[in-house]
């Protein structure tokens with residue numbers, strides 16, 4: 001799997017119109033979901049699936065506040081060297097039609113508008129934890 005954006009050598013993400021690369025949540029969050037990160041996010045852009053949470057790459061302002069809040073160190077910054085499949089899958093949550101839904105989650109403008117999504121990407125739904 002490859003990153004769902006379009007990265008330049010300068011670290012810009014052309015697809016999402018960002019001048020830095022997105023924060024993302026990795027596999028360590030799966031089936032943990034304590035939501036400490038949502039309490040510190042200033043723009044309410046961490047959305048709740050069924051087994052993990054997902055950071056919206058368009059709405060995230062890359063403040064970094066969520067990183068130290070996570071007890072399992074699941075949150076990282078995606079860059080062109082990122083190889084973690086769950087991290088790279090993060091944006092898929094927003095751009096594909098998830099099971100049981102009629103359209104992509106997209107960019108709702110905050111969790112308060114979208115509510116709990118409650119389903120995951122195919123990768124996370126099938127993910128086997130130890």
Ligand code: SF4
Nearest residue numbers: 029033034035037070
């Ligand atoms: S703080 Fe970490 S484990 Fe808890 S919901 Fe956020 S990313 Fe998942």
Ligand code: SF4
Nearest residue numbers: 041060061063064066
């Ligand atoms: S980096 Fe900041 S804006 Fe982005 S998800 Fe984390 S707390 Fe929210």
